[in-house]
Amino acid sequence: MKRDRDLRDLVKLYSDEMKPVPTGGKKLPDGSVLEVVRNDVTSKVELLHWEDGESAISAEFFCGGKRYVPSHEAVHLKWLPSGASSYLSTRDLFEELQAFIVLGLNASSESATQLAHFCLASFFGDVIALF
Amino acid sequence: MLSGDSMGAASLLRLLGCITYHALLLADCATNSTAYELRPTRLILQADSRVDALLAPLQFPGFAISARGLRQVSGAVALYVGDFELRSRHLEAALFFPVPPTLRFFSPQDELRNALKINELQNRLLQYRLQNLNAVMVSDFDVPTLSGSSRVVAQMLGQCIVDAPGCQGRVANLLQSRDEESRVERSSGLDAVIIEALVVLCHEQRPSVHLGEVAEIANALLTRNEEVLKLKPRKVSAIMKKMGLISCRLDSGGRGIYLLREQCALIHRLGSHYGVASLVQGLPGCPHCRDK
Known part of the structure:
Protein backbone atom coordinates (compact mmCIF):
# COMPACT_ATOMS: atom_id res chain seq x y z
CA MET A 1 0.00 0.00 0.00
CA LYS A 2 2.77 2.43 1.06
CA ARG A 3 4.84 1.38 -1.93
CA ASP A 4 1.94 2.23 -4.27
CA ARG A 5 1.56 5.63 -2.67
CA ASP A 6 5.29 6.34 -2.95
CA LEU A 7 5.16 5.34 -6.59
CA ARG A 8 2.16 7.62 -7.22
CA ASP A 9 4.01 10.51 -5.52
CA LEU A 10 7.07 9.84 -7.65
CA VAL A 11 5.03 9.78 -10.88
CA LYS A 12 3.26 13.02 -9.86
CA LEU A 13 6.57 14.68 -9.04
CA TYR A 14 8.04 13.54 -12.35
CA SER A 15 5.03 14.67 -14.40
CA ASP A 16 4.99 18.06 -12.58
CA GLU A 17 8.64 18.54 -13.38
CA MET A 18 8.16 17.54 -16.99
CA LYS A 19 5.11 19.72 -17.48
CA PRO A 20 6.01 22.03 -20.38
CA VAL A 21 6.91 25.56 -19.34
CA PRO A 22 5.94 27.97 -22.15
CA THR A 23 8.42 30.76 -22.63
CA GLY A 24 8.84 33.71 -24.94
CA GLY A 25 12.52 33.95 -24.04
CA LYS A 26 14.28 33.61 -20.73
CA LYS A 27 17.60 33.92 -19.01
CA LEU A 28 18.09 30.58 -17.29
CA PRO A 29 19.63 30.08 -13.84
CA ASP A 30 22.79 28.59 -15.39
CA GLY A 31 23.41 31.84 -17.33
CA SER A 32 22.34 30.48 -20.70
CA VAL A 33 19.48 32.13 -22.61
CA LEU A 34 16.40 30.86 -24.44
CA GLU A 35 14.82 32.79 -27.31
CA VAL A 36 11.93 32.00 -29.63
CA VAL A 37 12.80 31.64 -33.30
CA ARG A 38 10.89 30.56 -36.39
CA ASN A 39 12.15 27.66 -38.47
CA ASP A 40 12.46 29.13 -41.96
CA VAL A 41 11.67 25.77 -43.61
CA THR A 42 8.75 24.50 -41.52
CA SER A 43 7.62 27.94 -40.18
CA LYS A 44 7.26 26.34 -36.73
CA VAL A 45 8.18 28.36 -33.68
CA GLU A 46 11.09 26.77 -31.85
CA LEU A 47 13.56 27.64 -29.11
CA LEU A 48 17.11 28.80 -29.54
CA HIS A 49 19.41 27.98 -26.65
CA TRP A 50 22.45 30.27 -26.30
CA GLU A 51 25.37 29.36 -24.10
CA ASP A 52 28.92 30.69 -24.18
CA GLY A 53 28.57 32.06 -27.69
CA GLU A 54 27.15 28.81 -29.10
CA SER A 55 23.57 28.37 -30.18
CA ALA A 56 21.36 25.31 -30.73
CA ILE A 57 17.76 25.20 -31.97
CA SER A 58 15.17 22.68 -30.87
CA ALA A 59 11.42 22.32 -30.24
CA GLU A 60 12.07 22.06 -26.48
CA PHE A 61 14.86 22.45 -23.96
CA PHE A 62 15.49 20.86 -20.60
CA CYS A 63 17.16 22.87 -17.90
CA GLY A 64 17.09 22.65 -14.11
CA GLY A 65 14.47 19.89 -14.19
CA LYS A 66 12.15 21.94 -16.38
CA ARG A 67 10.98 21.37 -19.95
CA TYR A 68 10.79 24.66 -21.80
CA VAL A 69 8.67 25.01 -24.93
CA PRO A 70 7.90 28.10 -27.05
CA SER A 71 4.95 30.18 -25.90
CA HIS A 72 1.83 29.46 -27.97
CA GLU A 73 1.38 33.20 -28.34
CA ALA A 74 4.62 33.45 -30.33
CA VAL A 75 2.72 32.39 -33.46
CA HIS A 76 1.16 35.88 -33.41
CA LEU A 77 4.55 37.51 -33.93
CA LYS A 78 4.89 38.25 -37.61
CA TRP A 79 8.63 38.61 -37.59
CA LEU A 80 10.89 36.33 -35.63
CA PRO A 81 14.53 35.50 -36.27
CA SER A 82 15.28 32.07 -37.67
CA GLY A 83 18.54 31.93 -35.76
CA ALA A 84 21.40 34.09 -34.56
CA SER A 85 23.91 35.29 -37.11
CA SER A 86 27.00 37.47 -37.05
CA TYR A 87 26.42 41.22 -37.11
CA LEU A 88 30.11 42.02 -37.82
CA SER A 89 30.27 45.09 -35.57
CA THR A 90 27.79 47.23 -33.65
CA ARG A 91 28.49 50.08 -36.03
CA ASP A 92 27.75 47.86 -39.07
CA LEU A 93 24.50 46.67 -37.53
CA PHE A 94 23.48 50.21 -36.62
CA GLU A 95 24.22 51.48 -40.12
CA GLU A 96 22.29 48.57 -41.61
CA LEU A 97 19.26 49.51 -39.51
CA GLN A 98 19.57 53.16 -40.53
CA ALA A 99 19.81 52.19 -44.21
CA PHE A 100 16.70 49.99 -43.95
CA ILE A 101 14.75 52.85 -42.35
CA VAL A 102 15.93 55.45 -44.88
CA LEU A 103 15.08 53.16 -47.78
CA GLY A 104 11.72 52.03 -46.39
CA LEU A 105 10.43 55.43 -45.29
CA ASN A 106 12.55 57.95 -47.14
CA ALA A 107 13.32 59.30 -43.67
CA SER A 108 15.97 61.90 -42.90
CA SER A 109 19.28 60.72 -41.54
CA GLU A 110 18.51 62.20 -38.11
CA SER A 111 15.12 60.48 -37.94
CA ALA A 112 16.68 57.20 -39.05
CA THR A 113 19.31 57.47 -36.32
CA GLN A 114 16.66 58.05 -33.67
CA LEU A 115 14.55 55.13 -34.91
CA ALA A 116 17.58 52.84 -35.19
CA HIS A 117 18.36 53.55 -31.54
CA PHE A 118 14.78 52.60 -30.64
CA CYS A 119 15.01 49.34 -32.62
CA LEU A 120 18.26 48.32 -30.98
CA ALA A 121 16.99 49.27 -27.54
CA SER A 122 13.79 47.25 -28.06
CA PHE A 123 15.95 44.11 -27.93
CA PHE A 124 16.77 44.97 -24.33
CA GLY A 125 13.27 45.94 -23.19
CA ASP A 126 13.53 43.41 -20.36
CA VAL A 127 16.57 45.08 -18.82
CA ILE A 128 16.02 48.77 -19.55
CA ALA A 129 13.01 51.05 -19.45
CA LEU A 130 12.05 52.37 -22.86
CA PHE A 131 9.12 54.34 -24.10
CA MET B 1 5.78 58.73 -28.65
CA SER B 107 3.11 48.89 -47.31
CA PRO B 108 2.49 45.20 -46.50
CA GLN B 109 3.81 44.50 -50.01
CA ASP B 110 7.05 46.28 -49.10
CA GLU B 111 7.30 43.98 -46.11
CA LEU B 112 6.95 40.92 -48.34
CA ARG B 113 9.46 42.23 -50.87
CA ASN B 114 11.98 42.80 -48.07
CA ALA B 115 11.33 39.54 -46.23
CA LEU B 116 14.83 38.19 -46.78
CA LYS B 117 16.48 41.39 -45.62
CA ILE B 118 14.17 41.60 -42.59
CA ASN B 119 15.02 38.04 -41.61
CA GLU B 120 18.75 38.77 -41.90
CA LEU B 121 18.36 41.84 -39.72
CA GLN B 122 16.29 39.95 -37.13
CA ASN B 123 18.98 37.24 -36.96
CA ARG B 124 21.77 39.78 -36.52
CA LEU B 125 19.80 41.73 -33.93
CA LEU B 126 19.17 38.53 -31.99
CA GLN B 127 22.88 37.71 -31.98
CA TYR B 128 23.56 41.28 -30.83
CA ARG B 129 21.12 40.82 -27.95
CA LEU B 130 22.52 37.47 -26.92
CA GLN B 131 26.13 38.54 -27.13
CA ASN B 132 25.63 41.83 -25.29
CA LEU B 133 22.84 41.17 -22.78
CA ASN B 134 25.22 41.09 -19.81
CA ALA B 135 27.13 44.17 -20.99
CA VAL B 136 23.88 46.14 -21.36
CA MET B 137 22.72 45.05 -17.91
CA VAL B 138 25.86 46.38 -16.22
CA SER B 139 26.39 49.41 -18.46
CA ASP B 140 26.79 52.69 -16.59
CA PHE B 141 26.62 54.91 -19.68
CA ASP B 142 25.69 58.44 -18.81
CA VAL B 143 25.63 61.91 -20.36
CA PRO B 144 26.12 64.24 -17.37
CA THR B 145 25.81 67.33 -19.58
CA LEU B 146 22.13 66.51 -20.14
CA SER B 147 19.55 66.98 -17.40
CA GLY B 148 16.26 65.51 -16.17
CA SER B 149 14.39 63.15 -18.45
CA SER B 150 16.73 63.84 -21.42
CA ARG B 151 19.56 62.38 -19.37
CA VAL B 152 17.47 59.32 -18.46
CA VAL B 153 16.51 58.72 -22.11
CA ALA B 154 20.17 59.14 -23.14
CA GLN B 155 21.19 56.56 -20.54
CA MET B 156 18.59 54.09 -21.79
CA LEU B 157 19.56 54.42 -25.45
CA GLY B 158 23.29 54.62 -24.83
CA GLN B 159 23.37 51.56 -22.56
CA CYS B 160 22.16 49.45 -25.48
CA ILE B 161 25.15 50.41 -27.64
CA VAL B 162 28.09 48.14 -26.93
CA ASP B 163 31.59 48.55 -28.43
CA ALA B 164 30.66 51.55 -30.60
CA PRO B 165 31.65 54.77 -28.83
CA GLY B 166 30.83 56.81 -31.97
CA CYS B 167 27.19 55.65 -32.05
CA GLN B 168 26.98 55.99 -28.29
CA GLY B 169 28.31 59.54 -28.43
CA ARG B 170 25.68 60.56 -30.95
CA VAL B 171 22.95 59.84 -28.40
CA ALA B 172 23.88 63.09 -26.67
CA ASN B 173 23.52 65.07 -29.92
CA LEU B 174 20.09 63.54 -30.54
CA LEU B 175 18.81 64.78 -27.21
CA GLN B 176 20.57 68.15 -27.07
CA SER B 177 17.72 70.28 -28.40
CA ARG B 178 15.11 68.45 -26.29
CA ASP B 179 17.28 69.09 -23.24
CA GLU B 180 17.58 72.79 -24.04
CA GLU B 181 13.81 73.06 -24.48
CA SER B 182 13.07 71.35 -21.19
CA ARG B 183 15.67 73.47 -19.37
CA VAL B 184 13.95 76.64 -20.63
CA GLU B 185 10.54 75.20 -19.70
CA ARG B 186 11.75 74.24 -16.24
CA SER B 187 13.45 77.56 -15.53
CA SER B 188 10.38 79.61 -16.48
CA GLY B 189 7.82 77.58 -14.50
CA LEU B 190 6.34 78.44 -11.12
CA ASP B 191 8.50 75.85 -9.35
CA ALA B 192 11.62 77.61 -10.66
CA VAL B 193 10.36 81.05 -9.62
CA ILE B 194 9.68 79.88 -6.05
CA ILE B 195 13.06 78.19 -5.81
CA GLU B 196 14.73 81.34 -7.10
CA ALA B 197 12.95 83.31 -4.36
CA LEU B 198 14.15 80.81 -1.75
CA VAL B 199 17.73 81.03 -3.08
CA VAL B 200 17.57 84.81 -2.56
CA LEU B 201 16.38 84.25 1.02
CA CYS B 202 19.11 81.66 1.68
CA HIS B 203 21.69 84.16 0.48
CA GLU B 204 20.29 86.73 2.91
CA GLN B 205 21.22 84.17 5.61
CA ARG B 206 17.75 84.27 7.12
CA PRO B 207 17.14 81.60 9.79
CA SER B 208 13.52 81.20 8.73
CA VAL B 209 11.07 82.68 6.29
CA HIS B 210 7.29 83.05 6.16
CA LEU B 211 5.34 81.84 3.14
CA GLY B 212 4.09 85.39 2.59
CA GLU B 213 7.68 86.60 2.15
CA VAL B 214 8.45 83.83 -0.35
CA ALA B 215 5.29 84.76 -2.25
CA GLU B 216 6.30 88.45 -2.23
CA ILE B 217 9.72 87.78 -3.79
CA ALA B 218 8.27 85.20 -6.22
CA ASN B 219 5.67 87.75 -7.35
CA ALA B 220 8.41 90.34 -7.90
CA LEU B 221 10.26 87.80 -10.07
CA LEU B 222 7.05 87.07 -11.99
CA THR B 223 6.52 90.79 -12.60
CA ARG B 224 10.12 91.01 -13.87
CA ASN B 225 9.21 88.27 -16.36
CA GLU B 226 6.15 90.33 -17.39
CA GLU B 227 3.71 87.83 -15.87
CA VAL B 228 0.44 89.13 -14.42
CA LEU B 229 -0.08 86.12 -12.13
CA LYS B 230 0.18 86.74 -8.39
CA LEU B 231 0.97 83.81 -6.11
CA LYS B 232 -0.72 83.46 -2.75
CA PRO B 233 1.04 81.90 0.27
CA ARG B 234 -1.23 78.84 0.10
CA LYS B 235 -0.19 78.13 -3.50
CA VAL B 236 3.48 78.72 -2.60
CA SER B 237 3.11 76.18 0.20
CA ALA B 238 1.62 73.58 -2.16
CA ILE B 239 4.40 73.99 -4.73
CA MET B 240 7.10 73.89 -2.06
CA LYS B 241 5.60 70.71 -0.59
CA LYS B 242 5.76 69.03 -4.00
CA MET B 243 9.48 69.77 -4.04
CA GLY B 244 10.09 68.36 -0.59
CA LEU B 245 10.06 71.69 1.29
CA ILE B 246 7.31 71.29 3.86
CA SER B 247 6.15 74.37 5.73
CA CYS B 248 5.26 74.50 9.41
CA ARG B 249 3.83 77.10 11.78
CA LEU B 250 6.72 79.41 12.66
CA ASP B 251 5.11 81.94 14.99
CA SER B 252 2.10 84.21 15.25
CA GLY B 253 3.05 85.53 11.79
CA GLY B 254 1.96 82.24 10.23
CA ARG B 255 3.53 79.32 8.35
CA GLY B 256 6.93 79.16 6.74
CA ILE B 257 10.15 77.13 6.71
CA TYR B 258 13.36 77.16 8.68
CA LEU B 259 16.38 77.74 6.45
CA LEU B 260 18.70 75.29 8.17
CA ARG B 261 21.82 73.98 6.42
CA GLU B 262 19.92 70.94 5.11
CA GLN B 263 17.08 73.02 3.62
CA CYS B 264 19.51 75.50 2.05
CA ALA B 265 21.46 72.63 0.45
CA LEU B 266 18.21 71.18 -0.98
CA ILE B 267 17.11 74.61 -2.25
CA HIS B 268 20.46 75.00 -4.04
CA ARG B 269 20.24 71.52 -5.57
CA LEU B 270 16.73 72.28 -6.79
CA GLY B 271 17.98 75.64 -8.06
CA SER B 272 20.61 73.88 -10.19
CA HIS B 273 17.99 71.46 -11.49
CA TYR B 274 15.67 74.31 -12.48
CA GLY B 275 18.49 76.35 -13.99
CA VAL B 276 18.06 79.31 -11.61
CA ALA B 277 20.04 82.17 -13.15
CA SER B 278 21.57 83.49 -9.91
CA LEU B 279 23.21 80.12 -9.28
CA VAL B 280 25.14 80.13 -12.54
CA GLN B 281 27.72 82.51 -11.06
CA GLY B 282 26.89 81.64 -7.45
CA LEU B 283 27.27 83.89 -4.43
CA PRO B 284 30.90 84.21 -3.26
CA GLY B 285 31.20 82.79 0.23
CA CYS B 286 27.99 80.72 0.06
CA PRO B 287 28.98 77.13 0.95
CA HIS B 288 26.01 75.71 -0.96
CA CYS B 289 26.86 77.60 -4.16
CA ARG B 290 30.36 76.13 -3.89
CA ASP B 291 29.10 72.56 -3.29
CA LYS B 292 26.28 72.41 -5.82
Missing part, protein backbone atom coordinates in the same frame (compact mmCIF):
# COMPACT_ATOMS: atom_id res chain seq x y z
CA LEU B 2 4.68 59.58 -32.16
CA SER B 3 2.74 62.64 -33.20
CA GLY B 4 1.93 64.26 -36.53
CA ASP B 5 0.77 62.65 -39.75
CA SER B 6 -1.44 59.57 -39.14
CA MET B 7 -0.70 57.76 -42.42
CA GLY B 8 3.00 58.33 -41.83
CA ALA B 9 2.65 56.97 -38.28
CA ALA B 10 0.97 53.76 -39.51
CA SER B 11 3.70 53.35 -42.07
CA LEU B 12 6.44 53.96 -39.55
CA LEU B 13 4.95 51.51 -37.04
CA ARG B 14 4.70 48.85 -39.76
CA LEU B 15 8.37 49.31 -40.59
CA LEU B 16 9.38 49.24 -36.93
CA GLY B 17 7.39 46.01 -36.69
CA CYS B 18 9.93 44.40 -38.99
CA ILE B 19 13.07 45.29 -37.05
CA THR B 20 12.13 45.47 -33.37
CA TYR B 21 12.07 42.69 -30.76
CA HIS B 22 8.90 40.55 -30.74
CA ALA B 23 6.92 43.31 -32.43
CA LEU B 24 3.14 43.44 -32.09
CA LEU B 25 1.17 45.91 -34.18
CA LEU B 26 -1.77 46.92 -32.03
CA ALA B 27 -4.78 49.07 -32.81
CA ASP B 28 -5.44 49.94 -29.16
CA CYS B 29 -3.80 50.05 -25.77
CA ALA B 30 -5.24 46.86 -24.22
CA THR B 31 -2.61 44.79 -22.47
CA ASN B 32 -4.82 41.78 -21.69
CA SER B 33 -4.66 40.58 -25.28
CA THR B 34 -0.89 40.56 -25.27
CA ALA B 35 1.15 37.58 -24.19
CA TYR B 36 3.17 38.79 -21.23
CA GLU B 37 5.87 36.14 -21.46
CA LEU B 38 6.81 37.34 -24.96
CA ARG B 39 7.90 40.74 -23.64
CA PRO B 40 6.72 42.27 -26.91
CA THR B 41 7.56 45.61 -28.44
CA ARG B 42 4.11 47.20 -28.56
CA LEU B 43 3.54 49.35 -31.63
CA ILE B 44 0.24 51.06 -30.92
CA LEU B 45 -1.57 52.97 -33.63
CA GLN B 46 -4.20 54.60 -31.46
CA ALA B 47 -3.91 56.13 -28.00
CA ASP B 48 -6.95 55.98 -25.72
CA SER B 49 -7.85 56.74 -22.12
CA ARG B 50 -6.18 53.55 -20.89
CA VAL B 51 -2.71 54.79 -21.81
CA ASP B 52 -2.43 57.22 -18.91
CA ALA B 53 -2.87 54.39 -16.42
CA LEU B 54 -0.55 52.08 -18.32
CA LEU B 55 2.36 54.45 -18.87
CA ALA B 56 4.09 53.62 -15.59
CA PRO B 57 3.95 49.79 -15.79
CA LEU B 58 4.85 49.84 -19.49
CA GLN B 59 7.75 52.17 -18.92
CA PHE B 60 9.31 51.00 -15.69
CA PRO B 61 10.37 47.34 -15.34
CA GLY B 62 9.33 45.88 -12.00
CA PHE B 63 5.99 47.74 -11.67
CA ALA B 64 3.20 45.26 -12.25
CA ILE B 65 -0.47 45.64 -13.09
CA SER B 66 -3.26 43.60 -11.53
CA ALA B 67 -4.84 41.55 -14.27
CA ARG B 68 -5.74 38.01 -13.18
CA GLY B 69 -2.81 38.14 -10.78
CA LEU B 70 0.17 40.45 -10.95
CA ARG B 71 1.57 40.94 -14.44
CA GLN B 72 4.72 42.60 -15.66
CA VAL B 73 4.00 44.40 -18.91
CA SER B 74 7.10 46.55 -19.28
CA GLY B 75 8.87 46.63 -22.60
CA ALA B 76 9.55 48.88 -25.54
CA VAL B 77 6.50 50.80 -26.76
CA ALA B 78 5.95 53.11 -29.72
CA LEU B 79 2.62 54.88 -29.48
CA TYR B 80 0.94 57.17 -32.00
CA VAL B 81 -0.72 59.83 -29.89
CA GLY B 82 -2.33 61.83 -32.70
CA ASP B 83 -4.72 64.38 -31.21
CA PHE B 84 -5.25 62.42 -27.99
CA GLU B 85 -4.23 64.41 -24.94
CA LEU B 86 -2.24 62.38 -22.44
CA ARG B 87 -2.14 63.63 -18.85
CA SER B 88 0.27 61.27 -17.11
CA ARG B 89 3.34 62.85 -15.54
CA HIS B 90 5.28 59.76 -16.65
CA LEU B 91 5.05 61.10 -20.15
CA GLU B 92 8.10 63.26 -19.70
CA ALA B 93 10.44 60.26 -19.75
CA ALA B 94 9.27 59.38 -23.26
CA LEU B 95 11.15 59.93 -26.47
CA PHE B 96 9.12 62.15 -28.81
CA PHE B 97 9.11 61.69 -32.55
CA PRO B 98 7.08 64.03 -34.77
CA VAL B 99 6.13 62.07 -37.89
CA PRO B 100 6.74 64.22 -40.97
CA PRO B 101 4.09 64.13 -43.73
CA THR B 102 6.86 63.46 -46.24
CA LEU B 103 7.47 59.83 -45.18
CA ARG B 104 7.20 57.24 -47.91
CA PHE B 105 4.32 54.76 -47.39
CA PHE B 106 5.72 51.41 -46.22
